[in-house]
Amino acid sequence: xxxxxxxxxxxxxxxxxxxxxxxxxxxxxxxxxxxxxxxxxxxxxxxxxxxxxxxxxxxxxxxxxxxxxxxxxxxxxxxxxxxxxxxxxxxxxxxxxxxxxxxxxxxxxxxxxxxxxxxxxxxxxxxxxxxxxxxxxxxxxxxxxxxxxxxxxxxxxxxxxxxxxxxxxxxxxxxxxxxxxxxxxxxxxxxxxxxxxxxxxxxxxxxxxxxxxxxxxxxxxxxxxxxxxxxxxxxxxxxxxxxxxxxx
Ligand SMILES: [Zn+2]
Numbered sequence: 001x002x003x004x005x006x007x008x009x010x011x012x013x014x015x016x017x018x019x020x021x022x023x024x025x026x027x028x029x030x031x032x033x034x035x036x037x038x039x040x041x042x043x044x045x046x047x048x049x050x051x052x053x054x055x056x057x058x059x060x061x062x063x064x065x066x067x068x069x070x071x072x073x074x075x076x077x078x079x080x081x082x083x084x085x086x087x088x089x090x091x092x093x094x095x096x097x098x099x100x101x102x103x104x105x106x107x108x109x110x111x112x113x114x115x116x117x118x119x120x121x122x123x124x125x126x127x128x129x130x131x132x133x134x135x136x137x138x139x140x141x142x143x144x145x146x147x148x149x150x151x152x153x154x155x156x157x158x159x160x161x162x163x164x165x166x167x168x169x170x171x172x173x174x175x176x177x178x179x180x181x182x183x184x185x186x187x188x189x190x191x192x193x194x195x196x197x198x199x200x201x202x203x204x205x206x207x208x209x210x211x212x213x214x215x216x217x218x219x220x221x222x223x224x225x226x227x228x229x230x231x232x233x234x235x236x237x238x239x240x241x242x243x244x245x246x247x248x
Contacts, residue, residue, distance in 0.1 A: 021047060022061045022113065029067025029100045038142040039063075042110045045147040046117050046137055053212045054121040054219075061116045062095045063109055072099040083189055089115035111138040122219045127181035127192070128174050129214065129224070132200030135193055152197060158190070159198040159247045168195065170240045174224040202243050207232050 021043035024031055047058045066072040075088075075097055087098035087108040096112035098105050114134040118125050135155075141148040162168050167188075173195055176184060185192035203210045210231040217227035225236050232239055 020060070021058060022063060024063045024065050024109075026065045026100075027067055028071070029065060031065060031100075035106055037144075038106060039109050039113075041142050042137065042140070042147060043113055043117075045140070045142075046110075046114055050117055050121050053215055056121050058117065059094070059120060061113045063112065064095060064097045065100050065105065065109070066097060067100045069099060069101040072097070072101070083186065087112045089119075091119055094119075107138050110140065110142075111135065114138075118215075122215050124218065124221075125215075126174065126218065126224050127176055127178045128196045129200060129211070129218070130178075131181070131193060132196035133211075135197035136200055136204075151201065155194045155197050156201075156247060158194045162191070162195070163244050163247055167191075168244070170195075170199070170243060171225065171236060174199075174228075198247060199243060202246055203228075203232075206242065206246065 020040065022039050024036060024039065043061055050056065050058075066075075085099075086102040086104065087096060089096045089112045094116065096109065096116055098108045098112060102108060111134040114137050115130060118130055118133060135152065139150050139152050141150050173184070173192075176192075181192050181196075200211065203214070210228070213231035214224070214227040217230050218224065222230065228239060229236055234242075
């Protein structure tokens with residue numbers, strides 16, 4: 001997988017949004033102005049990405065940043081999670097909740113805000129592309145100069161392993177609803193994140209603008225497979241083979 005290729009396809013998103021896009025409610029903790037700025041820049045970046053596809057006025061992304069680990073654990077979401085999470089987005093409250101005691105909490109905010117934004121434009125977003133996009137944006141680097149794409153290389157190595165162990169049925173995986181996706185992730189820790197992330201990266205690298213078209217088609221009610229076939233102009237069996245080859 002070529003890191004620079006990924007950068008090519010995702011860069012070129014212009015900063016054109018003004019105003020505030022995030023509200024961080026720091027509970028029993030503080031967040032530095034520099035981190036706040038990074039969060040805001042990332043929100044703008046993600047909004048600009050979705051504005052290239054959909055005409056929408058983004059709602060403010062509300063984030064509860066929780067300073068005490070036990071308070072975070074007490075949130076109801078946790079009782080269902082098999083593995084400990086660092087944050088989650090809840091559509092019913094339209095809020096992201098992030099555990100500030102984790103060292104990577106800023107990355108977690110980037111991840112959870114993507115869930116908040118994609119729900120605004122594609123309410124029926126399938127689990128694989130929802131989590132794949134969050135994983136993608138999560139690892140991007142943010143500085144005063146802007147956002148720089150970066151990759152989670154270890155996930156590609158994991159993906160390679162799953163493929164060589166015959167642990168991938170991509171067609172079935174892409175059809176999983178959110179609950180099933182979580183359940184699969186629970187049987188092998190991180191499996192669903194790895195496959196979702198790797199496949200989204202593959203699409204960005206191999207088929208420029210395919211992810212954008214896929215999201216549009218899904219919004220119109222097409223299945224993931226139909227949307228992928230439309231966007232790549234290829235039969236899904238070919239795409240699955242290409243993906244496996246690319247990851248080797
Ligand atoms: Zn997520």
